[in-house]
Amino acid sequence: MAAKRKTPVKSRNPDLIRGVGKYSRSKMYHKRGLWAIKAKNGGFFPRHDPRHDPKPKVPASAEKPPKFYPAEDVKKPLLNKRKPKPTKLRASITPGTVLILLAGRFMGKRVVFLKQLPSGLLLVTGPFKINGVPLRRVNQSYVIATSTKVDISGVNVEKFDDKYFAKEVDKKKKKSEGEFFEAEKEDKKELPEDKKEDQKSVDASLIKSIEGVPDLKAYLAARFSLKSEDLPEMWEGLK
Numbered sequence: 001m002a003a004k005r006k007t008p009v010k011s012r013n014p015d016l017i018r019g020v021g022k023y024s025r026s027k028m029y030h031k032r033g034l035w036a037i038k039a040k041n042g043g044f045f046p047r048h049d050p051r052h053d054p055k056p057k058v059p060a061s062a063e064k065p066p067k068f069y070p071a072e073d074v075k076k077p078l079l080n081k082r083k084p085k086p087t088k089l090r091a092s093i094t095p096g097t098v099l100i101l102l103a104g105r106f107m108g109k110r111v112v113f114l115k116q117l118p119s120g121l122l123l124v125t126g127p128f129k130i131n132g133v134p135l136r137r138v139n140q141s142y143v144i145a146t147s148t149k150v151d152i153s154g155v156n157v158e159k160f161d162d163k164y165f166a167k168e169v170d171k172k173k174k175k176s177e178g179e180f181f182e183a184e185k186e187d188k189k190e191l192p193e194d195k196k197e198d199q200k201s202v203d204a205s206l207i208k209s210i211e212g213v214p215d216l217k218a219y220l221a222a223r224f225s226l227k228s229e230d231l232p233e234m235w236e237g238l239k
Contacts, residue, residue: 114157155206
């Protein structure tokens with residue numbers, strides 16, 4: 001269906017020539033009926049007074065706008081509703097399992113797994129007297145579990161938690177102008193005596209169990225390594 005054509009609006013005062021109307025200003029005053037509107041309102045044209053209009057209510061903002069806006073864009077952290085869950089321990093790692101460390105200062109050393117801490121890290125020890133690995137925390141992603149087990153029923157590990165391994169933060173002292181340019185000398189911090197005693201007590205209980213098994217002490221003291229002659233069939237005890 002074709003759209004209807006709009007009829008052109010005819011002016012009441014057609015142009016004789018461009019810019020010159022057929023009727024004068026006074027003639028159009030009567031032609032438009034403005035005289036009647038003026039007579040109806042006491043000789044005055046009605047005017048709209050905007051002061052009597054009801055002002056629209058602006059909704060109050062919930063937050064007060066800041067007075068300062070940063071010149072650079074500030075990254076807004078994304079909302080994270082993920083709740084931390086306890087780390088699941090691998091089925092091959094049980095208390096007393098001998099583990100092989102794959103990274104860190106003691107890479108390749110064999111250690112005994114004691115327990116899992118609330119943070120999900122593993123509490124292990126060499127013992128220190130056998131292979132030099134002290135009580136420390138390791139991530140289970142960087143260990144290989146072996147089929148060898150050590151009896152740790154006589155070892156008390158209740159006092160060891162994540163706070164036990166927390167570093168003490170020293171308060172920084174203000175440096176003078178001369179000390180600021182001097183090279184800083186890092187003093188070696190000595191291990192507290194109470195932690196040394198804890199290591200000795202854990203080692204003493206573990207070594208009693210280790211000495212009761214033939215060749216276990218030498219096995220823990222040896223560093224793990226692979227040779228070109230080693231075949232994958234020989235690694236059945238590693239998980």
